């Protein structure tokens with residue numbers, strides 16, 4: 001079992017050309033982004049149902065997700081997840097950490113304040129919408 005892999009390897013194994021992402025995420029080189037298993041100390045803070053988290057220094061995933069990458073199970077799902085997380089790294093770099101966190105949390109709290117539940121508020125975060133759109137572009141074949 002390995003506990004880290006470069007994002008471009010996972011993309012290729014999922015049938016996605018890493019270079020095809022350059023247009024939508026010009027600040028990210030997938031070969032330079034490490035995908036790692038998140039340690040138990042870190043995962044303790046994750047909300048239930050979270051598969052992966054992107055930080056400025058890389059993508060952290062649940063052990064079961066890394067196992068999926070390793071055995072090559074559900075390659076399309078893996079590809080979508082990696083594209084989604086790489087878009088978050090693009091956002092970290094585009095906005096810088098302070099604006100990234102304040103926009104992310106600001107959206108979430110505003111949604112909660114307007115009466116939406118946790119998952120609805122999370123899904124309506126604009127930075128999450130952008131990451132989902134990137135993953136959807138892969139899914140419908142705009143990116144290959």
Ligand SMILES: [Zn+2]
Pocket residue numbers: 084088128131
């Ligand atoms: Zn996300």
